[in-house]
Amino acid sequence: KKIRVAVLYGGRSGEHEVSLQSAASVIRYLDKEKYEIIPIGIDKTGRWHLSGPEVLASTTKALPIYRNMPEVVMPSNPDALSTGVVALASGASTPTTFNGKFDVVFPVMHGTFSEDGTIQGLLELADVPYVGCGVLASAVGMDKDIAKRVMRDAGLQVVPWVTVRNGEWARNPSALEARIAKELGFPCFVKPANAGSSVGVHKVKTADALAAAINDALRYDTKILVEKAISVREIELSVLENIQLSEEPLVSVVGEVTPTHEFYSYEAKYLDENGAALHIPALLTPTQMKTAQDIARCVFTALECEGLARVDLFLDKESGEFYVNEINTLPGFTSISMYPKLWEASGISYADLLSKLVDLALARHTRKS
Ligand code: ATP
Ligand code: MG
Ligand code: MG
Ligand code: MG
CATH class of the missing domain: 3.30.470.20 (ATP-grasp fold, B domain)
Structure with a gap:
């Protein structure tokens, strides 16, 4: 009997588009002899869909760097599974697409509500094995x-840094600017504490450009880091x-x-x-x-x-x-991404890597239950 793998992708993060690309590769290369694949997409508004990444991709802008990637064709059912939490927790099914539970979830998502322990907590609660780090390490x-x-x-x-919270910045920006200039100097880097794909990251070369960079990074998180640029x-x-x-x-x-x-x-x-x-x-x-x-x-x-x-x-x-x-x-996982490329160069093919990750997920669940 094949192992049912739910590939969870998309999500409410600045890295939604990257996730669609990663998921397309994972779905393409998971061994079809061993696995039955159930793609579950979370759109940008947080609704869950039982469909392949190409369906959600049609509603977003394609990333040019991947334009040469092969198309993934998956049977799709764009019906919304808007109560994703309940569906996962209860193993509820939509009769048109699949019946019963899946054996393991492969979250192929990046950034907030994806890589940060939130999905992992949901899966722990639902008692479903899943690929990758647990709640603590993810968060x-x-x-x-x-x-x-x-x-x-x-x-x-680690590179020296100063943590800035939005309230502190709103109350006394000049004190923080002075502290950053004194402790770190310029150039420096400003970045949201929780983000990825360089979203909200700025290189700041002079003191007069600092405030704008901090304000922009604070659009993505309530806490940001200012780091010495090296x-x-x-x-x-x-x-x-x-x-x-x-x-x-x-x-x-x-x-x-x-x-x-x-x-x-x-x-x-x-x-x-x-x-x-x-x-x-x-x-x-x-x-x-x-x-x-x-x-x-x-x-x-x-x-x-x-x-x-x-x-x-x-x-x-x-x-x-x-x-x-x-x-x-949950690093980028397209077939041209660094994570799988490095394993390929170390003797583990993309498909074997996916199998190993699924095995690890199942082994952890057995170990802990
Ligand atoms: P990822 O997509 O890898 O998750 P990220 O959004 O988490 O990236 P960082 O890796 O922290 O962001 O920063 C993005 C890039 O900015 C780095 O790869 C590097 O080019 C540059 N950078 C960040 N911090 C520094 C620093 N302190 N000194 C020099 N360059 C830096
Ligand atoms: Mg990162
Ligand atoms: Mg990242
Ligand atoms: Mg990085």
Whole structure:
């Protein structure tokens, strides 16, 4: 009997469009001999649909960088499953599309209400096995302020930052501006605490541009980070939970992204086909590779991750030191995305990676119940 995998995608986040692309690849490559696939899309207003990503995609703008990707054709039923929570929790069915429960959920969503522990909490409550990090690691990993504190506590180097909350900023912007200028200087980076795909991220070169950047980042979150800008090489690693619990997580070969823009912005990631070059493996010495892999393993463990995560490091061009930039617990998952590409270069094909992730999800559920 085939394992029924619900692929949950879309969602109410700034990364909705990216999720449609990721889900299209996951659906395409999940092994049809082993799995029956039930695509469930969450539209931008939060309504749930039993249909493939191409149906929701028709209502949004396509991302140019993926325009050469093969089309995914899935049987679709655009009927809204507006009570998604109840449907999941009870295993309720819509008779036209499927009957009964699914065995496992693969959340292929990025950002808020997706990667931040909310969906994970819903699935825990519904007692449904799911791919990836649990509630705690998802929530901590999503919040860059909290994640940096946990990583710092684990002895990892993170870039110096100042946390700004909207109330504080509204009350006394000049005090905060002065503090940022003194502690961090310019250039600096301003980013929402909870976001992704560089949505709301700004490089600020002078003091007079700071307020506008902070105001913009505060559109996406009530808490933002201002970080010292460092001159960086951007290093990314894929981490996979080890099915043997006693063993350390598995870390891929090291990758590097070289944006052709001022930084690795949303435009460089998704709108400009020549926005960045990926180097797999990264052009590092064997010692640097090993250091990067040790750091990635440590991040995954410190944040109590399960399943998968992509760990992004900065290699400071001046000091040669590594900093942990951030972790992404549901990283981009198109067949051209860094997470699966790094595993491919490490000997695990895209399809095998998906199977491993489903196996890990089922194994965790068995272990915990
Ligand atoms: P992702 O899509 O990987 O989830 P994100 O939205 O979580 O990204 P960050 O990775 O924090 O955002 O920042 C986006 C980009 O901005 C980085 O890849 C890098 O190019 C640049 N950047 C962010 N912070 C710094 C910094 N302190 N110094 C130099 N560059 C930075
Ligand atoms: Mg991120
Ligand atoms: Mg992200
Ligand atoms: Mg990033």
